[in-house]
Amino acid sequence: MHSLPPRSVSETLLSGGYRLFFPGSAIAAALAVALWVPWYLGLLDLPVALPPLAWHQHELLFGFVPGVVAGFLLTAVPNWTGRAAIAGRPLLCLFLLWLAGRIAIALSGSTGLIIAAPIACLFLPAFAVMIGRELAAAGNRRNYKILVILALLSLAQVCFFVELDQFGDTLVSARLAVATIVLMVSIVSGRIIPAFTGNWLKANRPGLLPVPFSRFDAVVIVLSLVTLLAWVIQARASLNFATPLGVLMIAVSAAHLVRQFRWRPLKTLREPILWILHLGYFFIPIGFLLMGSSLLLDDQSLTSAGIHAWTVGGIGIMILAVMTRATRGHTGLALHAPWTTTWFIYAFAIIAASARISAALLPTDASALLSVAGIAWIVAFLGYVVFYGSIVLRSR
Incomplete structure (x- = not known):
C-alpha cells in the first residue's frame, strides 16, 4: 500500500479557512494599530480618504474582525453540517476578496471612496452567501442566526460610508x-x-x-x-x-x-x-x-x-x-x-x-x-x- 504524497505548501494553505484567514487577520490587526497609534498621536499621516478615527474603526471592525470570523466559520461550519470544507480555489478567491478590501482602503487617498468603498463592502455579503449555501444544503436551520449576524455587520459597513458622507461621522x-x-x-x-x-x-x-x-x-x-x-x-x-x-x-x-x-x-x-x-x-x-x-x-x-x-x-x-x-x-x-x-x-x-x-x-x-x-x-x-x-x- 502506497502512502499519499505530501501536500505542497499551497495545497495545505488552501485546505482550511483558518490557515489563510487567521494569520492574514492577525497581520491586519497588528498593522492597523501600528499605523493608528502614531497617526492619533500626530506622528504620522496616512494618505487615505478616511479621517483617522473612521479609518481605525473601519479596518478593525470591517477588516480584521470579519477576517477572523471567516476563518472560524469556514472551520466550524463543516463540523455543523457534515459537508466538506470550502477549500482550494473558492477559498483563495474569498481570501483575495477580503485582501482587496484592505488594499482598496489603503489606496483610497488616490482612488477616492467612490471606488474603494464598494470593493471593501463586497467581502461580507459574498461570504454570507457561501456560508448560507452550506447551511441550506445541509438543512442546518439551527445556525441560520449566524447569517443574521453577517447581514447586520454588512449593513453596518454600508451605513458606515453613507453616514460618513452625510454626517461626517x-x-x-x-x-x-x-x-x-x-x-x-x-x-x-x-x-x-x-x-x-x-x-x-x-x-x-x-x-x-x-x-x-x-x-x-x-x-x-x-x-x-x-x-x-x-x-x-x-x-x-x-x-x-x-x-x-x-x-x-x-x-x-x-x-x-x-x-x-x-x-x-x-x-x-x-x-x-x-x-x-x-x-x-x-x-x-x-x-x-x-x-x-x-x-x-x-x-x-x-x-x-x-x-x-x-x-x-x-x-x-x-x-x-x-x-x-x-x-x-x-x-x-x-x-x-x-x-x-x-x-x-x-x-x-x-x-x-x-x-x-x-x-x-x-x-x-x-x-x-x-x-x-x-x-x-x-x-x-x-x-x-x-x-x-x-x-x-x-x-x-
Whole structure:
C-alpha cells in the first residue's frame, strides 16, 4: 500500500479557512494599530480618504474582525453540517476578496471612496452567501442566526460610508458594528466555553461541571440584544433615555457575570488555553458596566473605556483565544498553551486591554498608556503569526 504524497505548501494553505484567514487577520490587526497609534498621536499621516478615527474603526471592525470570523466559520461550519470544507480555489478567491478590501482602503487617498468603498463592502455579503449555501444544503436551520449576524455587520459597513458622507461621522454605524460583534461573541461563547471547559474538567478535575446552554442563557442574549439595539438608536435619538438605558446596561452586566459563573471559570486556572476564553468573556460584562455608568454619569471617558473593554478586551482577547485553540486542534496538536503562547500572546493581549481601558479613564496619562496598549496589541497578534505561522502549514 502506497502512502499519499505530501501536500505542497499551497495545497495545505488552501485546505482550511483558518490557515489563510487567521494569520492574514492577525497581520491586519497588528498593522492597523501600528499605523493608528502614531497617526492619533500626530506622528504620522496616512494618505487615505478616511479621517483617522473612521479609518481605525473601519479596518478593525470591517477588516480584521470579519477576517477572523471567516476563518472560524469556514472551520466550524463543516463540523455543523457534515459537508466538506470550502477549500482550494473558492477559498483563495474569498481570501483575495477580503485582501482587496484592505488594499482598496489603503489606496483610497488616490482612488477616492467612490471606488474603494464598494470593493471593501463586497467581502461580507459574498461570504454570507457561501456560508448560507452550506447551511441550506445541509438543512442546518439551527445556525441560520449566524447569517443574521453577517447581514447586520454588512449593513453596518454600508451605513458606515453613507453616514460618513452625510454626517461626517460614524456614530450609528460604528455602534451597530460593535453591538453586532459583541452579540456574536456572547452567542458563540455560550456554545464553546461551557463545552471546552466541561471536556477539560471531566478529564482533569471531575466535580461540578459547567451548566450547558439553557433558558437563562437565552434570556441573557435577548436582554443583550435589546440593550445593544437601544444603545445604537441612542447615538442620534432626539429623545433622551440615557438613564433607563444605563440602568439596563448595568443589569445586563450582572446577568452576564452570573452566566459566566455558571461556566466554572475558577476551575480552569491551571490551563491557560481555557482560562483565556473565560477572561476574554469577562470583558463583555465589564463593557456593559462601564457603558452603563457612562450613561448614568454622562462621562465620555467611561464611554471610551466601555467600548474598548468590549473591543480590545472582549473581542481581541477572545479572538486570540479562539485562533490559538482552533489552530492547535485542527493541526493535531495538544489543546494546551505552551509558555510562548501564554507569555507572548495571552499576556500581551491582557496588557493591551488593561492599558487601553486605563488610557480612557486616565486622560493625563493617555499618550503613554495608548503607546503601551498599541505595542502590547502588536506583540500579541504578531506573536500568533510568529508562533503559529508555521503550524498552519502543517497537515493534520
